[in-house]
Amino acid sequence: MDMKKRIHLELRNRTPSDVKELVLDNCRSNEGKIEGLTDEFEELEFLSTINVGLTSVANLPKLNKLKKLELSDNRISGGLEVLAEKCPNLTHLNLSGNKIKDLSTIEPLKKLESLKSLDLFNCEVTNLNDYRDNVFKLLPQLTFLDGYDKEDKEAPDSDAEAYVDGLDDDDDDEEEGEEEEYDEDAAPGDEDEEEGEDDEEEEGEEEEEEDISGEEEEEEELNDGEVEDEEEGEDERGQKRKREPEEEGEEDDD
Secondary structure, X not given: OEHHHHHHHHHOOOOHHHOOEEEOOOOEOHHHOOOOOOOOOOOOOEEEOOOOOOOOOOOOOOOOOOOEEEOOOOOOOOOXXXXXXXXXXXXXXXXXXXXXXOHHHHHHHHHOOOOOEEEOOOOHHHHOOOHHHHHHHHOOOOOXXXXXXXXXXXXXXXXXXXXXXXXXXXXXXXXXXXXXXXXXXXXXXXXXXXXXXXXXXXXXXXXXXXXXXXXXXXXXXXXXXXXXXXXXXXXXXXXXXXXXXXXXXXHHHO
């Protein structure tokens, strides 16, 4: 797939001005030049053109907001002065695996005042004597060269995806903030709900006990009442029996 078609696919119905990241790795560049990329990509911050057969960056459009440019595994041997003109705010530049042989080729990068990280891994220039010291002298604005600083300490974000991850940091922070706010608000509520449920259960158990005891009292009262009724009935029957013989005696006397 050529670069123009790849750019069209990557847009996904978006306008160029909406795109902040553009990955064109492994597509094909005609005549070793950048094609299909225009000044309309004014918000572009990350551009990756790894292994596309580039021999020149002369056709790079004006990209004032571009921060990271991936050009590794191409055939670029010079013409880097274009970068300072077209991408003045670059902070990360990866030229590893290109045809860069001497320090004079990267000297134009001095004009990239914001450049903090440069990668020349697998370029012939890395075989020169005192290569690292000379590059840091030539480009004093650099913090990291090939993923390491002047004291050979590894860069925290030296991998190829470092800048992409950096772009997502703000979104991650917002999500974490939302989660923290939710947790802080939710935790006391959850505790209150649990306490409320426990209280309701205890109250329910107490009410059940009261109901049971009330039912037992009612049953006892009913039983007592039935006993009293039975006793009263027996007394009445006894009195009737006494009256009957008396009444019979009275009749006999008559």
